[in-house]
Structure formats: C-alpha cells, structure tokens
Amino acid sequence: MAVKLTKKQLAVLDFLQDFTEENGYSPSYREIMTGLGLTSVSAVAEHVENLVEKGVLKKVPGAARSLEVLDYKHEETVGLFKARMVDCTEEEKKVLGQAAEILGLDLG
Template sequence: MTATRPTKKQFETLEFIKNFINEHGYSPSYREIMNGCNYTSVATVALHVGNLIKRGHIIKRDRSARSLEIVNASDVKSVEKNYSHELIKEIEERFKSLEKEMSDEILNEVYVLVGALKILGHVDAARAYAGRINNISRDIA
C-alpha cells in the first residue's frame, strides 16, 4: 500500500513522531505528541495518529503504549545499532550475577532489559532470554 500524502497537521504530527524517535529511541506517548505539537487535547492527537495509520505513514502495534512506528524505516535513524549491543551485554552481566546469587532485584532488572530488547525490535532475542528467565524462575520456585 502506498502512503497517501498527509495533511499539514498530520505532517507536523508525523515529523514530531520521527524526531522524537530519533532523539529518544522509542515512540512518544499521545500526551507528549499533544504537548510537542501544541494541541489542546489528546483526542486531537488520536485523530491525527488514526488518520496517519489509515494513510499508511505509521503503524501501531498491539494496543501497547509507545508502539507507534514509522512505516518508512529509512526516515528514522537506527537506534538498535547504537543500543542493542550494550543492552545484550547488560543482560548477560545480569544473568551471570543471577548464577552467582539469586536476587529478585536482579531478576526484575533482567525482565526490564529483555522488555527493552523487544521494544527495539529484537523479538527473537527477547524470546530466547525469556526462556532463560523462565528456567531461572522455575529453579527459584
């Protein structure tokens, strides 16, 4: 499906979303879009986002928060190249710590880091780590 040209307001919203993702590495919330584009209500944001989805400029994953993605990936800098390697190193370090000493705090950190990996688009790696987490959780119980 080819994207239909956005209206002026939709274009401003799309540009804000692109810039936010480039700067932060994750998509903005509707409230952040509202504030960033100087809209007066979240409903206005929802309307523009809905129309951008219909026109093929963005997609939204599974009714989850911060799940807006730009359809043309070349418009967004690749954050995963910057952070995924560091993230995987952090996850591996936490697993090593769990092998030495079982800790709920470290296990919670692993859950968060694996979730971040999934958000960055490394779903298969996140699933693999989730399997390791499940094995550790079973050992605790």
C-alpha cells in the same frame, strides 16, 4: 500513487520521527499533544488513526509507545518486493519477507 497528507499530519509524523530518534522510543499521545501545541489528546488520537489508515504510521494495538513512522514516500518499494517475490525460491521469499517486516512494508 502518492499519499496526500495535511500539514498537521506531516507535523505529527515529523515530531514522531524526531522524538523516536532522540529517545529510542515513540512518544505518548500526551507528549505529542504538548510537543505540537495541540489542546487535546483526542485530537492526537484522531491524527494517529488517520495516519494509520493512510498507511504511513504503524502501531501495535494495546501496546504503549508503539508508534512507528513507515516509509510512505517510496511506495514503489512495496511493488518491487512483490514483483521480486513472484519468481523466487521459498528461501528467498522468507528473506524478502523478513526484510519487508524490518522496513515496515505491508506486502499483504
């Protein structure tokens, strides 16, 4: 099932991705607000929370500049990881778990 995003949510994700690629760290809420021409930080916070709930954005609570765009366009990747982990050794599970973490996949 594909994740449905609004135009503004897509704009937030695109801005986050571009900013992070250019600067090596994610933008602050105020930088997102300014970059997208929004009028309040609370609007940015609402968009961010909605994107986290939809599983397309990851953030570390209490950490500054911790926003990370997840690969929401290929949700089948999670299914492939889970299917592969069913019949593998403990060492393979460890490696797959590490790869999933690097990719930002939630195998929970």
